[in-house]
Amino acid sequence: MQSATTPNEQARADDLVLLDRYWRAANYLSVGQIYLLANPLLREPLKLEHIKPRLLGHWGTTPGLNFIYAHLNRAIRTSHLNVIYICGPGHGGPGMVANTYLEGTYTELYPEVTRDLDGLRKLFRQFSFPGGIPSHAAPETPGSIHEGGELGYALVHAYGAVFDNPDLIAVCVVGDGEAETGPLAASWHSNKFLNPKHDGAVLPILHLNGYKIANPTVLGRMDDEDVRSLFTGYGYEPLFVEGDDPHAMHRSMASTLDTALGSIRAIQQAARQQPGDLKRPRWPMIVLRSPKGWTGPKEVDGLKVEGFWRAHQVPIANPRGNPEHLKLLEHWMRSYEPESLFDANGRLVAELQALAPAGARRMGANPHANGGLLKRELKLPDFRAYAVEVTAPGEVVAEATRELGKFLREVVELNAEARNFRIMGPDETASNRLDAVFEATDRVWMEGIEPYDVHLAHDGRVMEVLSEHLCHGWLEGYLLTGRHGFFSCYEAFIHIVDSMFNQHAKWLKVSRALPWRRPIASLNYLLTSHVWRQDHNGFSHQDPGFVDLVTNKKADIVRVYFPPDANTLLWVGDHCLRTYDRINVIVAGKQPAPQWLSMRAAITHCEAGIGIWDWAGTEPPNAEPDVVMACAGDVPTLETLAAVDLLRKALPELRIRVVNVVDLMTLQPMEQHPHGLSDRDFDSLFTRDKPVVFAYHGYPYLIHRLTYRRTNHDGMHVRGFAEEGTTTTPFDMVVLNGLDRFHLAIEAIERMPGLGIAAAHVKRRFRDALTEHTRYVREHGEDMPQIRDWVWPYGTTDHKCVD
Structure with a gap:
């Protein structure tokens, strides 16, 4: 029944x-x-x-x-x-x-x-x-x-x-x-x-x-x-x-x-x-x-x-x-x-x-x-408060990402109550010199915590796991539901999430055209431990190609920044955290390096995205240069300025212009990218017919691709990563790829009509220096003192650029 x-x-x-x-x-x-x-x-x-x-x-x-x-x-x-x-x-x-x-x-x-x-x-x-x-x-x-x-x-x-x-x-x-x-x-x-x-x-x-x-x-x-x-x-x-x-x-x-x-x-x-x-x-x-x-x-x-x-x-x-x-x-x-x-x-x-x-x-x-409906503005400190004091170019040495870490520490503190900001990274927050954030928070960890563990807590705001996929995916889900975040990664291994970047870029491209989809906070990458300072880890850790993938996407979605020092990195970091519906890629080194710009000069430079460093060049007022030495990236900037120093001493009559690029997208025509320069402004920086020696952080082809429609594209001679790498010294890495100061100086001489023969003795001296470098590093296992100890010797006569 x-x-x-x-x-x-x-x-x-x-x-x-x-x-x-x-x-x-x-x-x-x-x-x-x-x-x-x-x-x-x-x-x-x-x-x-x-x-x-x-x-x-x-x-x-x-x-x-x-x-x-x-x-x-x-x-x-x-x-x-x-x-x-x-x-x-x-x-x-x-x-x-x-x-x-x-x-x-x-x-x-x-x-x-x-x-x-x-x-x-x-x-x-x-x-x-x-x-x-x-x-x-x-x-x-x-x-x-x-x-x-x-x-x-x-x-x-x-x-x-x-x-x-x-x-x-x-x-x-x-x-x-x-x-x-x-x-x-x-x-x-x-x-x-x-x-x-x-x-x-x-x-x-x-x-x-x-x-x-x-x-x-x-x-x-x-x-x-x-x-x-x-x-x-x-x-x-x-x-x-x-x-x-x-x-x-x-x-x-x-x-x-x-x-x-x-x-x-x-x-x-x-x-x-x-x-x-x-x-x-x-x-x-x-x-x-x-x-x-x-x-x-x-x-x-x-x-x-x-x-x-x-x-x-x-x-x-x-x-x-x-x-x-x-x-x-x-x-x-x-x-x-x-x-x-x-x-x-x-x-x-x-x-x-x-x-x-x-x-x-x-x-x-x-x-x-539809996370933009819930998004609250991120509280940000005044990045100027974290400025490195620079009174003359190259006089101070600092670690750019360590200074950014101090800024991010206060971002964590200011948004602790709102609980709407997290930092993601594959076990690299400290390695990437962002460890100041641990003064404000810990790594979240729900497994057992031993008495000797460091900076682990159930309630941390830093998320670390040795999977770039997880870090990226967590951050995407976090952003898409209305919050803010920051993702730091070794440059070579950000390629692991190439396809995730692709999908998020496609999502943003489509969602921006849907009126009912509200804007979300930008996906911000910090790529550090980069190609030029992975000399200790070797060839497997040396790859700057993620930027090439990024620049394939719709112009209004992506931004790429190469801050040359700590103060420019602070401006860029603050700017990126304020943006929405973007993918921002910041490439910056973590190693001790010369600091070039005061905070005031850094702000002016970064707001333009590109500019002439008058204090570094030798061109007289109202006259065109003989050669333009351009650079994008911290190590390329260092090597470019060292090359300028070599040329100024060897050929004091040479008129040199130095152009530094922070915002890579300025190189594109304004018709192709919102940050692009007009042809007139581009020509005013790079000239219409003078040789340009461009030291670039990544693969040289990208600079040619971004500038191929410019008047002086044929005059662009780009040096960058040439897929040469190994475990070696920092300077030997740039030498192996022809991005060092001696190769840059030789290139400048050879590209100037009539100077190649007249300055043959100067080129020979630079090539001899390269030969001596190779001998020295293989005997001593470190760079030559004149390389390690080089500093910018000219101070500055143009305080508008530095103070």
């Missing part, structure tokens, strides 16, 4: 029946986006002209995403939760668009896509269609902070979103194909940095549908016990939902989701009521096993589709050219019973509309997924 059903159980069962219908509505809309141009609710038999000519999109992951979204709606509504949805599977766009349309957010942001029959037609037509929207969860997708065009970063973005967001839950769906990537595998360790006292929570849902594009997945083929052991080892409490029967799966998912959310609540309540430090909790996660292409066609042409990789993209191919496929598609779509889901006007029926949360509780409308 069956036991009687209680009223609560019956109400829950009724809710799940409605929820199943809502899920079917989302699935129907997802299929319609992939296939249909017209006849959106099949009010007439499906015809060839109703089908898109090109079928693009991914079905396989979508029903699982829709299943999760529907269940989250129930949990949000019943428990008043604050949830964002991170869609990890690469092309889950149909589901994300369908669900935000069903909840009403999509129409609020795109009023032309109305909640009726005409709106459905537009919704379907625009998907993966010229002039429409992408097939993944892109910036155009309401509720998204994660670009679905590349796999591996969903989970780390979710964690970045919840740091310092105590009431936020980021539900992150990780596809089992994505789970095979290295960054995603490392991302599971983010739970070791999550403090339940003041951070929100991430609920990972590992969606194992067993297949990727054409192969089974590693995790999908592992049995439950191995999966459980793996994630228990990561520090999670795995909860399993498995099967293919929708009714049983709804019951299991509802119960499991309630358990997981209850566990999160209990962890946070215990932590927030407990004084002092706490032990890292074991956070819940859900492992959802459901068939790939669930509820789709079981077979097509006698071949298995549902529960197999053939469901990955478009399960039924070419319905326009195959009548049987057209019938099969119509049968599939009608199986969702659209006539029971949408009314006569094409609007979702009232009882299903009531299932979505209201207002900002809707995941598509959550303000954390």
Whole structure:
């Protein structure tokens, strides 16, 4: 005899029946986006002209995403939760668009896509269609902070979103194909940095549908016990939902989701009521096993589709050219019973509309997924207070990044109460000389802390882990939800996140064109421990090419700065932290180096981005130079000024102009970049026909690419990194690449008409010095005293440039 059903159980069962219908509505809309141009609710038999000519999109992951979204709606509504949805599977766009349309957010942001029959037609037509929207969860997708065009970063973005967001839950769906990537595998360790006292929570849902594009997945083929052991080892409490029967799966998912959310609540309540430090909790996660292409066609042409990789993209191919496929598609779509889901006007029926949360509780409308709505201005100290006192060029030696670290220390202090600023770096904050920040904060660390550990705390504002991917992803999630941050990295290894930079730049480019996407704080990179001072670590640590990648992006998104000393770095650091919707790349050394400009001169120079250093040159007033010695970067600046010193002593009649570049984008024409110089201003600096010897921090080709349209481009002779490196002395590194003072001086002589022969004895002397250098460093293991001890010998006669 069956036991009687209680009223609560019956109400829950009724809710799940409605929820199943809502899920079917989302699935129907997802299929319609992939296939249909017209006849959106099949009010007439499906015809060839109703089908898109090109079928693009991914079905396989979508029903699982829709299943999760529907269940989250129930949990949000019943428990008043604050949830964002991170869609990890690469092309889950149909589901994300369908669900935000069903909840009403999509129409609020795109009023032309109305909640009726005409709106459905537009919704379907625009998907993966010229002039429409992408097939993944892109910036155009309401509720998204994660670009679905590349796999591996969903989970780390979710964690970045919840740091310092105590009431936020980021539900992150990780596809089992994505789970095979290295960054995603490392991302599971983010739970070791999550403090339940003041951070929100991430609920990972590992969606194992067993297949990727054409192969089974590693995790999908592992049995439950191995999966459980793996994630228990990561520090999670795995909860399993498995099967293919929708009714049983709804019951299991509802119960499991309630358990997981209850566990999160209990962890946070215990932590927030407990004084002092706490032990890292074991956070819940859900492992959802459901068939790939669930509820789709079981077979097509006698071949298995549902529960197999053939469901990955478009399960039924070419319905326009195959009548049987057209019938099969119509049968599939009608199986969702659209006539029971949408009314006569094409609007979702009232009882299903009531299932979505209201207002900002809707995941598509959550303000954390449009972080500019929540962004507060960063409090910044006066960077001038940290100035290095420079009374004459080169007279003072300082470490530029150490001075910046003192500035960042106060940034941390000023924003401690607001909790809206963090510093990320792969175990390099101290190595990069930013360790003054540890006077104001510690590194966040939720594992055990030993008495002898240094600067570890549960409540730190510095995040260090030996994964550039994690640091970058945390910062992206943090910025996209309305906060501010700073990322420092060894220059050579920032390449590890090339693709992450690419995706974020694309996100900014698209989101800037969406009126409803509010501006977010800029992504700020400090690249230090750079190519010219990695002489001790060798060739593997010597690569300045990240800037080349950056400058490929849209001009209004990227900025690149080469401050030559500490005071210019302070200005640049302050400026970058004030910007929004940008990617700023700062390249600056950490080693002791001569300081060239007073703070007042540095401000003037940096505001222009480029300028003539009158105090360094020898050209008389109102006369053109014989040669322009240009430089961008701290070591190129040092070597350029040392080359000028050689030329001034050897050829005192020579008229030399020194041009220093801080803002690399000034070299582009103003028509190509907002910071670019007009042709007239460029010519006034570099002349129209005089030789220019340009010492550049990175690969020389980039300078040619930025200036190829300039009048005097043929006169530009650029020296930079020539892919020569090893473990050697600092000066030998520049010699190996021809960027040293002697090569620069020789180049200047050879480029001036008639001077090459007249000054042959000077060139021979410089070449002899290079030969002596090679002999000396190989005998003594250090640079010659005249190199190590060189200082700018001229002081300054132009106090406007220094004081």
